[in-house]
Amino acid sequence: MSDNRVVQGRMVTGRKLAELIEDDSVMETEAIQDADRDCPDCGGNVLEVGYMPSVTEFVTGWKCQDCDWSETDRD
Ligand SMILES: [Zn+2]
Secondary structure: OOOOEEEOOEEEOHHHHHHHHHOOOOOEEOOOEEEEEEOOOOOOEEEEEEEEEEOOEEEEEEEEOOOOOEEEOOO
16 A cells, blocks of 8 residues: 555655644654545545654644645644
8 A cells, every 4th residue: 555645736745744734844753544524624535644743742643635725643
């Protein structure tokens, strides 16, 4: 199973997806998974990725494949 997915027309890795969600660089990322939810803005497919923005923090982030919507479990 490939860890690369198309997000807003671009092929992204788990790291790139996490950086899009975080709007910053990240240290570690897990594999991309399909979230069991639809985008609240456009109804598109939502991807989930766990990542570490720093050594002391683990964040789960979600990002729509079709629009700018994203969210983290910090919210
Ligand atoms: Zn969307």
